[in-house]
Amino acid sequence: MTTATPKPAEDRQEDSSSPEPSDTVSAETRPRRRSPAKRNAAVTRQRILEVAMAEFAEHGFSGGRIDRISAAADVNVSMIYHYFSNKDDLYLAALEASYKIIRDREKTLDVADANPRQALKALVELTFDFLSTDSYFVRLIMNENLMMGRMVQQSATIPHMTRPLLDSLRTILKSGQKANVFRKNIDAENLYVSILGLCFIHVSNRYTLSSMFQHDFSEPEWLAKRRLVVVDVVTSYVANVKAK
Amino acid sequence: MTTATPKPAEDRQEDSSSPEPSDTVSAETRPRRRSPAKRNAAVTRQRILEVAMAEFAEHGFSGGRIDRISAAADVNVSMIYHYFSNKDDLYLAALEASYKIIRDREKTLDVADANPRQALKALVELTFDFLSTDSYFVRLIMNENLMMGRMVQQSATIPHMTRPLLDSLRTILKSGQKANVFRKNIDAENLYVSILGLCFIHVSNRYTLSSMFQHDFSEPEWLAKRRLVVVDVVTSYVANVKAK
Amino acid sequence: MTTATPKPAEDRQEDSSSPEPSDTVSAETRPRRRSPAKRNAAVTRQRILEVAMAEFAEHGFSGGRIDRISAAADVNVSMIYHYFSNKDDLYLAALEASYKIIRDREKTLDVADANPRQALKALVELTFDFLSTDSYFVRLIMNENLMMGRMVQQSATIPHMTRPLLDSLRTILKSGQKANVFRKNIDAENLYVSILGLCFIHVSNRYTLSSMFQHDFSEPEWLAKRRLVVVDVVTSYVANVKAK
Amino acid sequence: MTTATPKPAEDRQEDSSSPEPSDTVSAETRPRRRSPAKRNAAVTRQRILEVAMAEFAEHGFSGGRIDRISAAADVNVSMIYHYFSNKDDLYLAALEASYKIIRDREKTLDVADANPRQALKALVELTFDFLSTDSYFVRLIMNENLMMGRMVQQSATIPHMTRPLLDSLRTILKSGQKANVFRKNIDAENLYVSILGLCFIHVSNRYTLSSMFQHDFSEPEWLAKRRLVVVDVVTSYVANVKAK
DNA sequence: GATGAATGAGACTTCATTCAT
DNA sequence: TATGAATGAAGTCTCATTCAT
Secondary structure, three states: OOOOOOOOOOOOOOOOOOOOOOOOOHHHHOOOOOOOOOOOHHHHHHHHHHHHHHHHHHHHHHHOOHHHHHHHHOOOHHHHHHHHOOHHHHHHHHHHHHHHHHHHHHHOOOOOOOOHHHHHHHHHHHHHHHHHHOOHHHHHHHHHHHOOOOOHHHOOHHHHHHHHHHHHHHHHHHHHHHOOOEOOOOOHHHHHHHHHHHHHHHHHOHHHHHHHHOOOOOOHHHHHHHHHHHHHHHHHHHEOEEEO | OOOOOOOOHHHOOOOOOOOOOOOHHHHHHOOOOOOOOOOOHHHHHHHHHHHHHHHHHHHHHHHOOHHHHHHHHOOOHHHHHHHHOOHHHHHHHHHHHHHHHHHHHHOOOOOOOOOHHHHHHHHHHHHHHHHHHOHHHHHHHHHHHHOOOOOHHHOOHHHHHHHHHHHHHHHHHHHHHHOOOEOOOOOHHHHHHHHHHHHHHHHHOHHHHHHHHOOOOOOHHHHHHHHHHHHHHHHHHHEOEEEO | OOOOOOOOHHHOOOOOOOOOOOOOOHHHHOOOOOOOOOOOHHHHHHHHHHHHHHHHHHHHHHHOOHHHHHHHOOOOHHHHHHHHOOHHHHHHHHHHHHHHHHHHHHOOOOOOOOOHHHHHHHHHHHHHHHHHHOOHHHHHHHHHHHOOOOOHHHOOHHHHHHHHHHHHHHHHHHHHHHOOOEOOOOOHHHHHHHHHHHHHHHHHOHHHHHHHHOOOOOOHHHHHHHHHHHHHHHHHHHEOEEEO | OOOOOOOOOOOOOOOOOOOOOOOOOHHHHOOOOOOOOOOOHHHHHHHHHHHHHHHHHHHHHHHOOHHHHHHHOOOOHHHHHHHHOOHHHHHHHHHHHHHHHHHHHHHOOOOOOOOHHHHHHHHHHHHHHHHHHOOHHHHHHHHHHHOOOOOHHHOOHHHHHHHHHHHHHHHHHHHHHHOOOEOOOOOHHHHHHHHHHHHHHHHHOHHHHHHHHOOOOOOHHHHHHHHHHHHHHHHHHHEOEEEO
16 A cells, blocks of 8 residues: 655656756756755645645644755745745645645545445545554644644635545445444444544554553554454444344 | 633742842842843743743644733743744743643542442543643644654653543553453553544544534534543443444 | 826836837738737836825825735836836836826916906915815825935926916915905915915825814815815905904 | 924933942942833833824835834834734824824913914914924824825724814904904804915925925025914904905 | 833745746 | 746744843
8 A cells, every 4th residue: 555645746747857857068057956856836736735635734824844854855935935825835835735635535436336344344444544653643643633623613614525435435325224234323434433433542542552562562562463353343333134 | 611711821930039138238239120131030931931831832833923922921922932933942842831731730639449330430521621621732742743852752751640640540440340341452552542533533533534524623512422432432342342 | 177196007108119219021921929928118117106106195105005006007016126126116106197287287377467366366266276186296296205305406497387387376475466356465485385384284184184173074065165265265364454 | 383203202211210320339239221121111102103193294104114113213123013913004093193192282372361363373382383384284184185084984983082172263253353453253163174275385395396496495584484374364364354 | 119112033925037848 | 037946034023031120
């Protein structure tokens, strides 16, 4: 699985062709360009955004530093303001971009035709992997909640992005119920909250849990076991069963 | 259920009479000062600490303001430095004091024998209610995790507090398995993490979830429904069943 | 009376056809460029200048914004620097251009012979109307004075423009004194200053006066009354009278 | 006549007694205090305010620099924010303080019993002297008007302060009319505006007028002549006369 | 023990200006 | 001639912290 960590835009080709071209003679008459040869607004904006996601995830909103972002993104501080107006807006953009990543990933799920049990399992595993692999998204969301949703409340896109997810889940549930493998009366929203809770807790509470149980909750082996349990919990819940 | 919020020091009397108690001579030579000077060191210190707990729980470490604390505690800013040296130390002191409150509260838990299904249900509901009723504890834990367990790692007492809980859970599981109502091979620690996750998520992520799904996740009616679901999820998972 | 506000360049044709006019050959060899490049240097420069006049009149020198000017003139910021080097120079250019407009306007005055009382009244009313109708001129003058005449001191043409006005006033006074309707020993310069002060104050101090007296000093009804008072004050002063 | 320039608080007694007291021996054990020995909130606040009046008068609001103010007032920048919250509020305080100075001065006039002609003359001369002696008040007001009264509109005290002035003027007018030396139907507000205009113009427009008429409008001799003219203009206007 | 006044570093933000094409 | 991207200095403001009494 690919990680969700902010990374440079794939389609960037820093000085791929221009510096030191074939014509070696003219190279001297032409002025020497400094490293980020071809600056481009969209690329720069994206670079700032990705760095900001990491910065705010690591230090929170008040702890996040514009200076650090500008240094890491290798741009002048003013560019941040040029593209994002102010710290609040930059933070919100980072938050929205993070949500977009997971929501986009969810769209890759094949919800319609598959075996519904398999589809649900895929959704759970995708969520688990996304949150566990890199904690930046989890930290960003924890931060936002500690701020009592000050910024998320101003976002129109975040509720909007949730729609398809809920739709997918409902489709899966309906198809499973039609096939008689899922029980009736499952609230899709509540189910999603359960999935999220099961996939979130060991990341969000990694340090306190590690301390409580005296072992590292980010160890791959432990995560692998946990992943099985989470899928088991969810599928047990939705399964159409009889008590023995 | 009573809340975990720090409360005024009225019902506490630690060293209320301690400073200079026995020395009868100096009591008369010392000039009697009228209020505001000499309020009583321990009491002032405690008041600052309690206000700091609330401040850091509400705003986190970088979001927490010394000024706000001094105003709320009704002391001069300098007093905070007099008693706690700096913001870092004050934060640590506040965190430790908070954990003490939580630990004390947990001692009231009584997860006795009863019917194992019933006992498990009681444990889940107790956890759910505890976390949902007052977000103070949840916010504190979130904060600590965002700070990467800076403080929790130094604590020897915190792992301790987990023991009894885990023991209770193991007792319940064993008894349920013996009665053939619970399936085998349930990892107690992992089960606890699941319970915690299911009970934690709508409190920790209250604001982002509210924004995503466009309704208030702290509404009593919603919480009541959620509580049923959580119990259902947990009991479905441990139940000894056959797929239909 | 028409306003003194800078207006779009439509009705102006300075050097509209000047660049390369006679050389008929080059017209065909030169490739025809489509917009936006090569808009026409003089026109662009003029547009910038006019916008700058309005900007500095409205916000003063330090309050004036290069960005706002570039946006309003619909040119890239760099163009401003291309044509005017820096903010200081642009301000000076704007000031000079403004004075030119004013000077041109004043040439339309016709303070001929007539009845001297009538002539004086006409001059006062013209001044009053000119200043009251559009505050552009007033604001510009205020600005220049706040900058301690930085620019006006360098201008040779400005003293010139005063001459005709002062001459008119002297002619009127002399004629009124000969007719025995004006008192002797009136200093023309001082009289002009008085007229200016009486006509200027409610425009220059419009906002502070409105605040002090709690009504709008730019209301037409109030201005009409004020106009009568100003004429009355001036004519009372110059009148040849006996105390009762 | 006393000047209106911001000056140190009269009742300040910088290190009047403490440094180097009589007891020469203890002088060495006692730590050396730096110059502004006894800092006092009210005094510091006042010092900041007075410096701010001068700064904003000289450079306007956007041109005014907090740094310069803090340096001139010999306080740390933060103190300015401690006492005045922000630049806007500081500016407004400076504006209000300036208005208070002239309004207080006006209150010293003996309006009731004197000869009404004399009383009016005194008011005119007071206004003239106040505005002419030091231009800081005039500049401050010009600035505010260039800002379109942005700050003055938020002041409740400024309209309030105007009341007594208007009352005084009405008292004088009524008394003069009763004594049959003033004509009827004089609007007090409009009269004040005229007085202000006559006393204001040569200060507000000092530089442009100097340039127009090619002599210095702040020369004492010229001001003395101008003062006579202004009184003459005002008294001519209110006088109860017959045309010759 | 307690207070009020003051400090300084560093945060966010703005704005005139320039660089490279 | 014209543009879009970028820069750096400096401005306003905040906040943890200390000084002097």
